[in-house]
Amino acid sequence: MRRACSTLLLLVATASGMAETGQAGKTALNERHRAWLAEVDPLILSDEKRVFVGLSTDYQRDAFIDRFWRERDPHPETARNELKERYVGRVAQARALYANLGDDRARIYLVHGEPAALESVRCSGNYSAAEIWVYQGSEQVSYAVVLIFLVPRDGSAFVWHPKTEHADLQISQVSRCVGGEQLNLAAAAIRAQGVDWELAFQGMVAKPRPKNEEWLATFQAFTTDVPADAETFDAEIAFAFPGRHQHRTVAQGMLTVPVESIEVGENLGFRSYNFELTGEVVLNGQLFENFRYKFAFPADDYLGIELPLAFQRYLRPGDYTLILRLEDLNGKSFYRYEEPLEVPRSEVPFDRPTAPDSWTARLFAEATAAVARGETSIRIVPPRSLLQRGLVRFDTLAIGEIARVAFILDERRLLTKNRPPYNVEIDLGEFPEPHSLRVEALGAEGEMLAFDEIDINAAGERFTVKLLEPQPGVEYSNSLLARSRVEEPRGQSLERLEYYLNDNLVATLYQRPFVQPIALPPAGQLTYVRAVAYLTDGRAAEDLVFINAPEHLEQIDVQVVELYTTVLDAFGRPVLGLERGDFEVLEDKVPQELVRFETLENQPIHVGILFDNSASMGPILDYTRVAALRFFQEALTPRDRAAVITFNRFPRLAIGLTNDLRRLGGGLAGLTAEGETALYDSVMFGLYYFAGVRGQRALLLLSDGKDEVSRFDYEETLDYARRAGVTLYSIGLFQSGPAVRAKLQQLADETGGRAFYLDDLNRLSEVYSLIEEELRSQYLLAYQSSNQENVEAFRSIQVKLSRKDLTPRTLSGYYP
Numbered sequence: 001m002r003r004a005c006s007t008l009l010l011l012v013a014t015a016s017g018m019a020e021t022g023q024a025g026k027t028a029l030n031e032r033h034r035a036w037l038a039e040v041d042p043l044i045l046s047d048e049k050r051v052f053v054g055l056s057t058d059y060q061r062d063a064f065i066d067r068f069w070r071e072r073d074p075h076p077e078t079a080r081n082e083l084k085e086r087y088v089g090r091v092a093q094a095r096a097l098y099a100n101l102g103d104d105r106a107r108i109y110l111v112h113g114e115p116a117a118l119e120s121v122r123c124s125g126n127y128s129a130a131e132i133w134v135y136q137g138s139e140q141v142s143y144a145v146v147l148i149f150l151v152p153r154d155g156s157a158f159v160w161h162p163k164t165e166h167a168d169l170q171i172s173q174v175s176r177c178v179g180g181e182q183l184n185l186a187a188a189a190i191r192a193q194g195v196d197w198e199l200a201f202q203g204m205v206a207k208p209r210p211k212n213e214e215w216l217a218t219f220q221a222f223t224t225d226v227p228a229d230a231e232t233f234d235a236e237i238a239f240a241f242p243g244r245h246q247h248r249t250v251a252q253g254m255l256t257v258p259v260e261s262i263e264v265g266e267n268l269g270f271r272s273y274n275f276e277l278t279g280e281v282v283l284n285g286q287l288f289e290n291f292r293y294k295f296a297f298p299a300d301d302y303l304g305i306e307l308p309l310a311f312q313r314y315l316r317p318g319d320y321t322l323i324l325r326l327e328d329l330n331g332k333s334f335y336r337y338e339e340p341l342e343v344p345r346s347e348v349p350f351d352r353p354t355a356p357d358s359w360t361a362r363l364f365a366e367a368t369a370a371v372a373r374g375e376t377s378i379r380i381v382p383p384r385s386l387l388q389r390g391l392v393r394f395d396t397l398a399i400g401e402i403a404r405v406a407f408i409l410d411e412r413r414l415l416t417k418n419r420p421p422y423n424v425e426i427d428l429g430e431f432p433e434p435h436s437l438r439v440e441a442l443g444a445e446g447e448m449l450a451f452d453e454i455d456i457n458a459a460g461e462r463f464t465v466k467l468l469e470p471q472p473g474v475e476y477s478n479s480l481l482a483r484s485r486v487e488e489p490r491g492q493s494l495e496r497l498e499y500y501l502n503d504n505l506v507a508t509l510y511q512r513p514f515v516q517p518i519a520l521p522p523a524g525q526l527t528y529v530r531a532v533a534y535l536t537d538g539r540a541a542e543d544l545v546f547i548n549a550p551e552h553l554e555q556i557d558v559q560v561v562e563l564y565t566t567v568l569d570a571f572g573r574p575v576l577g578l579e580r581g582d583f584e585v586l587e588d589k590v591p592q593e594l595v596r597f598e599t600l601e602n603q604p605i606h607v608g609i610l611f612d613n614s615a616s617m618g619p620i621l622d623y624t625r626v627a628a629l630r631f632f633q634e635a636l637t638p639r640d641r642a643a644v645i646t647f648n649r650f651p652r653l654a655i656g657l658t659n660d661l662r663r664l665g666g667g668l669a670g671l672t673a674e675g676e677t678a679l680y681d682s683v684m685f686g687l688y689y690f691a692g693v694r695g696q697r698a699l700l701l702l703s704d705g706k707d708e709v710s711r712f713d714y715e716e717t718l719d720y721a722r723r724a725g726v727t728l729y730s731i732g733l734f735q736s737g738p739a740v741r742a743k744l745q746q747l748a749d750e751t752g753g754r755a756f757y758l759d760d761l762n763r764l765s766e767v768y769s770l771i772e773e774e775l776r777s778q779y780l781l782a783y784q785s786s787n788q789e790n791v792e793a794f795r796s797i798q799v800k801l802s803r804k805d806l807t808p809r810t811l812s813g814y815y816p
Helices: 031-039 046-054 058-070 082-097 104-112 167-175 180-193 195-205 215-221 358-363 365-372 615-635 661-668 679-691 714-724 738-751 761-775
Strands: 117-122 127-135 145-152 236-245 248-258 265-267 270-283 286-298 306-315 318-328 333-343 377-381 391-399 404-409 412-417 424-427 435-442 448-456 464-469 479-487 494-501 504-509 515-519 527-535 540-547 560-568 583-587 590-592 594-600 605-612 641-647 651-658 696-703 727-733 755-758 778-784 795-801 807-809
Touching: 031 046, 031 058, 046 058, 046 215, 058 215, 058 270, 058 286, 082 104, 104 127, 104 145, 104 195, 117 180, 127 180, 145 167, 145 180, 145 195, 167 180, 180 195, 236 333, 248 318, 248 333, 270 306, 286 306, 306 318, 306 515, 377 435, 391 404, 391 435, 404 424, 412 424, 448 464, 464 527, 479 494, 479 527, 479 540, 494 515, 504 515, 560 583, 560 594, 560 795, 583 594, 583 778, 605 615, 605 651, 605 679, 615 661, 615 696, 615 727, 615 761, 641 661, 641 679, 651 661, 651 679, 679 696, 679 714, 696 761, 714 738, 727 738, 727 761, 738 755, 755 761, 795 807
Parallel strands: 377 448, 464 540, 605 641, 605 696, 696 727, 727 755
Antiparallel strands: 117 127, 127 145, 236 248, 248 306, 265 270, 270 286, 270 318, 286 504, 318 333, 377 391, 391 424, 404 412, 404 435, 435 448, 464 479, 479 515, 494 504, 494 527, 527 540, 560 778, 560 807, 583 590, 583 795, 594 778, 641 651
């Protein structure tokens, strides 16, 4: 039954005894939160401030503040938040130095810190003083800038701007005072710089952007507030605590909703019930955690019965307040629940009188029993270094009653250990080839209890999802507890994880743990569970496991070979306008059938500059750095991503994939030419980093081409380049001799790129423009190889064109 929300409380049958259909009244900002807003005014964006002021409760505002600082943490991989620590210290210093935090000096100081030089002008009259601040860069900007502050006798200091109406008069009034000569010089220098100063000034007063500008929308999506005039529906809720998980209690919630209370949605003929559940767990007035799920139910499978919505969290024993908001996405109506939740230390099943109907409890009995049995898990500890070769030790973290552990490399069982510690040393060979390592935790009868799997030497920007449960070969009846592990690339954020049962979306999870009970169809039906993870930039990864599949069913990985192909005319310029029929692809001289053909004019690209800053680059370092920055500024669109990798004796990821031009410029700023050159090691590192990125990928190598101290030799680097599938553009500078040029040329040819050799740096920008044009003018040719042999040998690729006056460039081949 629908009804309008009111201030009354509606009693329904729940485990806790009461549900509230309205929402708590909004509390005004307290003094602490008003003070915080004033302190962070130079940082907080207008949309962030609007959301903060609009929050309903103090615990939500505290959670916002915590997230605000985390999104600005320059090094989130460490325990410290260096920006927050610096900023809090500067607030205290600014309060001591200036009358208030609204003073422009305070605002600039809070964001950029102390200037490199400061000159004071003291005088009488309308202005008691002026100050000249000189910056040679800061944490936020990489350029030099001069700022003049005028300090009125009865107000806060403000930044002088040469374009204001009374700018000349303001300077003349102060220039006759002590130190006025320096003021005149500073003002003249600012005027002379013109547009350059204006751009630098705008950069100084601009509010720094958070690394992930989507965080605010994500934060808002977790709200438990319900619109005051919204319609509502009835639901029932019960809880069970079926076991423990790493010193926490497993808390399972079960919402049941009568189908007559909600509406059916239809999309392309598919009818379904659709919900979004958001929750907050509050402990001692602070937000302990929040969560968000989406559920979908095929309407034809749930005629006249209640819909079960199950969720699972891991909580420490104690007394909490739980707030839930359940929205019917088709009918735009709501159910809201806010009650105390006591989390026990011991197991408590779904056996209370107020629990949902018994059929629902039976439906999820297997999933609940899996938790009650206690978690058995095993995980491989990833090795610390990136590229692995030779004898490498692999450790595992094992939990539960495990009889023995089997180690399997590339589908070949190496050994089985009967007692802990469960570790092994594996000889991976002299070359860092890709491998797959799997460990299986076995029970006393040899049954598999848990497993883990990692790829070795696979990718630096790796994005994967792995279904840990269900497991192949294990029997499931009515339900199962799906568990997944997701590995995001460094610096990237996960947007959501979706669970599918066959082709039907069952649940969407927006935060860890990625654990979800799933009800199974009747026995005898061939069924599979699929997990699909999405990053905020749209990239996806997935895994699939068949449930109760017959023994003869084989799961085959179908490998589709993708060729990003450039076509050049006789003058070396890219050619567009060709059709599928103009191309022929041969693998080991055998023609292949194209399953996909696209022209890629406006597709996002991922590009990295591999920048040589060894001692031999000293005379030309500044010029090449400026040219690289100009390439980023002119070539990148909002959908593209770029990275900066610098190298001398060792490669260093200066800036990971981003479209933030300020960060990319910072990665190139402050470089000095020093040390010897590890060219081949650095090319290997760059290829490794980009190997996990999907779509168009290109690595631009800028170097004089000399290698002096690499651990890997040229042949190993060439072989790895063939395996990585990343297009390499080589730009050799000045000293590149014939032997060096031949190697750079081969690296480019084998990967579908090009090699350029420059004796005139003025041509560098031209080369960058040509590379950009190529990347925007490619064709995607995809085929499924007709060679089904399971042999790891290099397969050569040749692309032919119907027009003999054109030249195609793509990968020379690949390893299956």
